[in-house]
Amino acid sequence: MRGEGGHEYRWALPSVLLGDAWEGRRVKRSTRDWIVDIVMFLLASGLTLVGIPELHDRPEPLQAIEQVTGALSCAGVWLRRRWPVGFAVVTTLLSSYLELVGGASVVALFTVAVHRPFKVSGPIMLLGAVSLVPYVLLRAQTDLSTPLEALLGGTILVAVFGWGIVVRARRQLVWSLRERAANAAEDAKRHERERIAREMHDVLAHRLSMLSLHAGALEFRPDAPPPEIARAAGAIRTNAHLALQDLREVIGVLRQAPPDADDLVPDRPQPTLADLPTLVEECRQAGMDVRLDLRAADAPEGLGRNLYRIVQEALTNARKHAHGAPVTVTVTGSRGKELSVEVRNPLWARPGTRLPGAGAGLIGLTERAELAGGRLRHGATPEGEFVVGAWLPWPVETTREDA
Structure with missing residues (x-):
C-alpha cells in the first residue's frame, strides 16, 4: 500500500x-x-x-x-x-x-x-x-x-x-x-517536527556559542592562570555534553516515526519562565555581563517556554555580535494583557572572536512570536543599542496546551 x-x-x-x-x-x-x-x-x-x-x-x-x-x-x-x-x-x-x-x-x-x-x-x-x-x-x-x-x-x-x-x-x-x-496526520507530524526543530535550533545555537566563547578565551589567553583554564575547560566539557545530548534528541525526534507513534514531543522537561534566572547565571559564568529584571510570574508553561527561547536566542546573538558588551533583559507582563521581553545591548564589542551567524535566529524568533499570536521587533536604536523586543498575548484563561 x-x-x-x-x-x-x-x-x-x-x-x-x-x-x-x-x-x-x-x-x-x-x-x-x-x-x-x-x-x-x-x-x-x-x-x-x-x-x-x-x-x-x-x-x-x-x-x-x-x-x-x-x-x-x-x-x-x-x-x-x-x-x-x-x-x-x-x-x-x-x-x-x-x-x-x-x-x-x-x-x-x-x-x-x-x-x-x-x-x-x-x-x-x-x-x-x-x-x-x-x-x-x-x-x-x-x-x-x-x-x-x-x-x-x-x-x-x-x-x-x-x-x-x-x-x-x-x-x-x-x-x-x-x-x-x-493528510491531516502527516501535516500534524510535519508541524510537530518543525516545532521541535525550532526548539533544537535555539538550544544548540546557545550551547555551541558557549563552546566557541570559552574556546576563544583559551585561544587568546594561553597564559591564563590554571584555575581559569580549568574552569573554561570544564565549561567546554559541560556544554559539549549538553549539546551532544540535545543533538541525539533532535535526531531521534526527526527520524521517521513508527506508524503507531502518537506523540513526537521530547521526553525531557522544557524550560519555562522560572528558568530564566538559571539561563542568565549560566551566561554570567561564561563571562557575559547580563542583568535580569524579571517582573512577571506564574506565566503558563507554553507562554513561558516561548519567552525563554526568545531570551536565549537574543543572548546568543549578543554573545556572537557584541562580545563583552553588557546586556539588559527586562521581562514584564500580567494575566489578561501580554507578556513582553526586551533585550538590550550596546552595538560596540570588545576585541575578541566574533562568531559567525546567518541571521536565521532572528527569523526563527519572529516566526515563534507570530505562531504564538504575538509580535517581535529588532534593530538598532538612535542611542547606539541593539534591541530585541517581543510581545506575547497572555489570556485570562489558558488552554490545557498553554498550562
Whole structure:
C-alpha cells in the first residue's frame, strides 16, 4: 500500500475501494470480495434458472444454445473484476436475443457502474437500453405486451445502474475521508517536527556559542592562570555534553516515526519562565555581563517556554555580535494583557572572536512570536543599542496546551 514517497499508497487506496484496476490486470480478492463474488454468481445463476421454463416452446437447437451461453455467462461472472467492460459488452450484446444471458448481463452492468467512471459505464448502460429493442421485438413473452416488457426491462436496467452509481459514490466518499485523515496526520507530524526543530535550533545555537566563547578565551589567553583554564575547560566539557545530548534528541525526534507513534514531543522537561534566572547565571559564568529584571510570574508553561527561547536566542546573538558588551533583559507582563521581553545591548564589542551567524535566529524568533499570536521587533536604536523586543498575548484563561 505504501511505496516510495507515498505515491503507491495514494494510487492503491482508490484502486482497492473503487476497484479501478486496469482492464485485464489480475485482481487479488479479499475475503469480502470472495463473498460478494459468490453472491453475484448465485444471483446470476438464479436469474438464469428462472428463465429456463420459458424455453419449452423454443426449437431444440435454440434451447441448447441458450443453455450453453447461459452456463458460460454465469461462469464468466468470476471474471467480472478482471475484465468488467469486456464482460459487460459481450453479455449485453448476447442478451439482445438470448434470454438466459440476462442474469449475467445485469451483474456485469452493476460491476461496470461500481468499478468504472461514468464516461465508461454510461455508454454500457446506453448499449443495454438499445439491446432491449431487438429482445422485445424478437423474444416477446405472450403474457406481457411489448410496451410493458420494454418498461420492465428499462426499469431493471436503471435500478441496477443507479445502485452501482450509489455504491461507487459511497466508496469515493470513504476514500476522500481517508485521504483527508491521512493528510491531516502527516501535516500534524510535519508541524510537530518543525516545532521541535525550532526548539533544537535555539538550544544548540546557545550551547555551541558557549563552546566557541570559552574556546576563544583559551585561544587568546594561553597564559591564563590554571584555575581559569580549568574552569573554561570544564565549561567546554559541560556544554559539549549538553549539546551532544540535545543533538541525539533532535535526531531521534526527526527520524521517521513508527506508524503507531502518537506523540513526537521530547521526553525531557522544557524550560519555562522560572528558568530564566538559571539561563542568565549560566551566561554570567561564561563571562557575559547580563542583568535580569524579571517582573512577571506564574506565566503558563507554553507562554513561558516561548519567552525563554526568545531570551536565549537574543543572548546568543549578543554573545556572537557584541562580545563583552553588557546586556539588559527586562521581562514584564500580567494575566489578561501580554507578556513582553526586551533585550538590550550596546552595538560596540570588545576585541575578541566574533562568531559567525546567518541571521536565521532572528527569523526563527519572529516566526515563534507570530505562531504564538504575538509580535517581535529588532534593530538598532538612535542611542547606539541593539534591541530585541517581543510581545506575547497572555489570556485570562489558558488552554490545557498553554498550562
